[in-house]
Amino acid sequence: MNFELTETRQMLQDSLRRFLSDRYTTEVRNKIIDSDAGLSTEIWDQLAELGVIGALFTEEQGGFGGAGFDVTTVFEELGRAGVVEPLLDTAILGGGLIAALGDADQQSLVERVIAGDLHLAFAHSEPGGRYDLNHVATSVTAEDGGVTLTGRKAVVANAEAAEILVVSARESGEAGDEDGISLFLVPRDAAGVSVRGYPLLAGGRAAEVDLDQVSLPESARLGAPGAAYSAIAERVSAASVALAAEALGAMETATELTRGYLLTRQQFGRPIGTFQVLQHRMADLWIELEQARSAVINAAGHLEGDARMRDLNVAAARNLIGRAGRLVAEDTIQMHGGIAMTQEYELAHIAKRIVMSDHRFGDTDHHLEQFIALSA
Amino acid sequence: MDLSYNADELAFRDEVRAFLEEKLPKEMSDAVREGRSLGKDGHDRWHAILNEQGWLAPNWPREFGGCEWNAVQRHIFEEECCRAHAPRIVPFGLTMLGPVLQKFGSKAQQDYYLPRILSGEDWWCQGYSEPGAGSDLASLKTKAVRDGDHYVVNGQKTWTTLGQYANWIFCLVRTDPDAKQQEGISFLLIDMDTPGIEVRPIILLDGTHEVNEVWFTDVRVPVENLVGEENKGWTYAKYLLTHERTNIAGVGFSQAGLDAVKRMARAEMSGGRPLIENPHFAARLARAEIDLMAMATTNLRIISRAASGQAPGVESSMLKVKGTIIRQEINDLARRAAGIYAMPFASEAVEGGNEPPIGPEGADHVGAQYFNNRKLSIFGGSNEIQRNIIAKVKLGGGA
Numbered sequence: 001m002n003f004e005l006t007e008t009r010q011m012l013q014d015s016l017r018r019f020l021s022d023r024y025t026t027e028v029r030n031k032i033i034d035s036d037a038g039l040s041t042e043i044w045d046q047l048a049e050l051g052v053i054g055a056l057f058t059e060e061q062g063g064f065g066g067a068g069f070d071v072t073t074v075f076e077e078l079g080r081a082g083v084v085e086p087l088l089d090t091a092i093l094g095g096g097l098i099a100a101l102g103d104a105d106q107q108s109l110v111e112r113v114i115a116g117d118l119h120l121a122f123a124h125s126e127p128g129g130r131y132d133l134n135h136v137a138t139s140v141t142a143e144d145g146g147v148t149l150t151g152r153k154a155v156v157a158n159a160e161a162a163e164i165l166v167v168s169a170r171e172s173g174e175a176g177d178e179d180g181i182s183l184f185l186v187p188r189d190a191a192g193v194s195v196r197g198y199p200l201l202a203g204g205r206a207a208e209v210d211l212d213q214v215s216l217p218e219s220a221r222l223g224a225p226g227a228a229y230s231a232i233a234e235r236v237s238a239a240s241v242a243l244a245a246e247a248l249g250a251m252e253t254a255t256e257l258t259r260g261y262l263l264t265r266q267q268f269g270r271p272i273g274t275f276q277v278l279q280h281r282m283a284d285l286w287i288e289l290e291q292a293r294s295a296v297i298n299a300a301g302h303l304e305g306d307a308r309m310r311d312l313n314v315a316a317a318r319n320l321i322g323r324a325g326r327l328v329a330e331d332t333i334q335m336h337g338g339i340a341m342t343q344e345y346e347l348a349h350i351a352k353r354i355v356m357s358d359h360r361f362g363d364t365d366h367h368l369e370q371f372i373a374l375s376a
Numbered sequence: 377m378d379l380s381y382n383a384d385e386l387a388f389r390d391e392v393r394a395f396l397e398e399k400l401p402k403e404m405s406d407a408v409r410e411g412r413s414l415g416k417d418g419h420d421r422w423h424a425i426l427n428e429q430g431w432l433a434p435n436w437p438r439e440f441g442g443c444e445w446n447a448v449q450r451h452i453f454e455e456e457c458c459r460a461h462a463p464r465i466v467p468f469g470l471t472m473l474g475p476v477l478q479k480f481g482s483k484a485q486q487d488y489y490l491p492r493i494l495s496g497e498d499w500w501c502q503g504y505s506e507p508g509a510g511s512d513l514a515s516l517k518t519k520a521v522r523d524g525d526h527y528v529v530n531g532q533k534t535w536t537t538l539g540q541y542a543n544w545i546f547c548l549v550r551t552d553p554d555a556k557q558q559e560g561i562s563f564l565l566i567d568m569d570t571p572g573i574e575v576r577p578i579i580l581l582d583g584t585h586e587v588n589e590v591w592f593t594d595v596r597v598p599v600e601n602l603v604g605e606e607n608k609g610w611t612y613a614k615y616l617l618t619h620e621r622t623n624i625a626g627v628g629f630s631q632a633g634l635d636a637v638k639r640m641a642r643a644e645m646s647g648g649r650p651l652i653e654n655p656h657f658a659a660r661l662a663r664a665e666i667d668l669m670a671m672a673t674t675n676l677r678i679i680s681r682a683a684s685g686q687a688p689g690v691e692s693s694m695l696k697v698k699g700t701i702i703r704q705e706i707n708d709l710a711r712r713a714a715g716i717y718a719m720p721f722a723s724e725a726v727e728g729g730n731e732p733p734i735g736p737e738g739a740d741h742v743g744a745q746y747f748n749n750r751k752l753s754i755f756g757g758s759n760e761i762q763r764n765i766i767a768k769v770k771l772g773g774g775a
């Protein structure tokens with residue numbers, strides 16, 4: 001047993017934490033959120049330079065990490081600072097899918113991702129599909145020398161910034177089947193692609209993406225026709241590990257901010273942290289935080305293993321974090337009083353990150369169902 | 377025991393329903409249902425419609441132009457308004473200041489201010505809280521110093537809801553710095569146009585401009601704007617805080633919220649079936665509804681006691697705590713029901729733009745509303761403060 005980070009990961013954690021606490025202040029971040037792009041290319045470049053993107057890929061793929069604990073090391077820090085830049089979408093999902101399924105030509109895109117030169121988006125969810133990963137109704141029709149895609153993709157994070165959308169579409173079967181799903185590399189500015197962008201409540205941007213007879217060459221397909229589901233499931237598991245770690249980091253920040261506030265805020269002539277009712281609530285949050293950390297470790301440790309154990313541990317982590325995260329977000333706001341309701345106070349954003357992470361790739365209940373199905 | 381409304385109450389309910397059907401503009405109820413802000417004009421318009429009907433001040437005595445409805449009637453009215461998605465009546469003039477002036481104000485103050493509240497000429501805001509005085513309101517520092525026929529006011533109020541629309545503010549100010557905290561406070565009416573007042577917006581975590589800071593620098597307020605006696609303001613403030621809390625449980629809001637969640641959960645699909653049939657979601661929904669059914673009866677029990685003249689005591693604290701927990705739980709259910717579509721920050725939808733919605737019907741505002749309504753357990757006496765009151769009373773320490 002050893003629960004320490006390796007030296008490399010420790011260094012990554014230290015340098016990322018230092019960088020974010022110096023450069024990614026509340027003020028800077030809130031400006032980024034208010035900007036039209038919803039992300040900072042400057043920050044993105046620096047993250048790439050620090051090796052943060054490379055840490056999310058294996059050596060084989062051109063990176064120097066890529067394991068579950070690399071993902072959690074990075075995302076916990078991103079969560080602590082409330083980072084809105086789309087590492088999940090460009091690296092874990094977009095880049096990860098290309099790395100998993102792409103041919104030699106397509107793999108060269110991963111290099112560009114690691115260098116910070118390429119943004120991607122994973123256009124998978126569809127309106128009405130909720131969190132069902134196999135719900136893909138976007139159609140693929142063969143056309144001379146290529147295919148056309150038609151369908152609509154819902155809440156596609158980072159779609160506007162992405163040069164290429166990694167789009168799932170159905171070659172055969174029906175929405176709900178795992179077989180028959182392919183992935184395609186679709187240039188965002190391809191004819192027939194329309195993108196209706198909007199900001200997200202927790203920062204960053206997403207879009208509704210309409211695909212209207214988008215013509216693509218055969219070379220746009222990632223991997224063999226109709227066989228992308230297991231790679232999608234694997235990458236979405238990694239995304240779930242990332243989201244859980246990010247929420248964990250955000251929960252740490254939320255409790256630290258609250259601890260500090262309870263020690264300084266005076267009401268009735270004494271610090272509010274002297275009220276036992278608040279002390280007990282804090283104690284509960286710290287207990288939950290340790291639980292959350294262990295759940296994240298369980299999930300990260302199983303990311304490379306057997307798919308069933310991976311999915312079981314991921315579902316467990318997301319369910320636990322969903323519950324603990326809500327408690328932390330709501331209780332830390334409550335214990336602050338009005339101040340935490342204001343946009344410029346750090347906790348407001350952090351709490352939104354925590355709660356909104358429960359809406360990506362399955363919420364608390366969805367993961368409970370997954371867990372029940374897998375543990376039966 | 378009789379759980380149903382009597383014939384008079386039912387007739388009253390029908391009358392209210394008919395009125396709302398006829399007079400509540402559809403674009404207004406749509407905006408309320410979709411969680412869009414109405415702006416000052418919208419509020420003013422609804423205020424005028426109610427005033428024309430004579431139903432603007434359910435709690436005021438008839439001599440002041442109110443309806444003098446009893447607690448059950450008021451409850452029915454509020455319930456029906458929520459059901460119909462009528463805009464919330466801004467409470468500061470009508471339910472807060474009005475009763476204080478009626479009980480403690482001078483004849484001149486009553487004659488001048490009360491009709492202007494009804495006509496909508498004056499929009500009042502509440503200047504109680506300060507940066508250093510939240511739960512511990514009596515520690516407030518904004519001071520008023522007598523100078524001839526004026527008080528000179530210096531200090532800062534905060535969290536002033538809709539202060540950006542207000543032309544008047546009622547304030548608690550410190551007039552005797554040497555007295556015991558509660559005994560040196562006075563209740564002042566201040567014209568927001570007086571030189572030296574600055575209103576600065578505070579943007580809430582859902583992006584809305586709902587509250588403000590109000591700064592006072594050498595603001596000269598005529599002494600006739602003092603309500604009641606100098607240094608007796610705390611008594612009036614407590615009267616205001618404890619007296620008018622009929623809708624504190626927010627049962628109507630919860631009911632409307634629950635209906636909206638059900639609508640969404642019937643339309644949303646999960647694993648090929650309507651979300652409302654999903655056992656996990658259904659269990660959450662059922663628990664909230666079970667709580668709400670009991671809450672509705674608790675509320676009515678307390679209301680009917682109040683209608684027979686008993687002043688609610690610790691019960692209003694109980695209604696506040698449980699009522700806000702239920703409302704917040706329903707907001708949580710709404711965001712869950714919306715699924716991935718809880719994520720967009722639909723600023724246009726919130727601010728009343730003309731863009732089509734992003735997600736399914738009703739989903740656009742649920743994320744923002746979930747966060748915005750965290751305020752429910754913070755303001756109006758936080759839920760911790762309410763629990764302190766309950767415990768103190770029940771454990772025999774006196775109220």
Ligand SMILES: Cc1cc2nc3c(=O)[nH]c(=O)nc-3n(C[C@H](O)[C@H](O)[C@H](O)COP(=O)(O)OP(=O)(O)OC[C@H]3O[C@@H](n4cnc5c(N)ncnc54)[C@H](O)[C@@H]3O)c2cc1C
Pocket residue numbers: 265267268272275277278334335336337338339341501502503504505507509510511512534535536537538586587751754755756757758759760761764
């Ligand atoms: C959206 C919004 C609108 C508002 N509108 C208005 C308005 O129009 N006018 C106005 O005057 N005010 C308004 N308020 C202010 C509101 O009344 C205060 O926020 C409230 O009184 C709590 O004060 P505080 O925010 O300073 O928190 P604090 O009093 O600092 O409390 C912080 C935390 O400590 C807890 N706490 C404090 N004392 C105790 C204790 N003795 N025991 C246990 N726990 C304790 C609280 O419950 C809370 O969890 C508004 C607030 C909000 C958020």
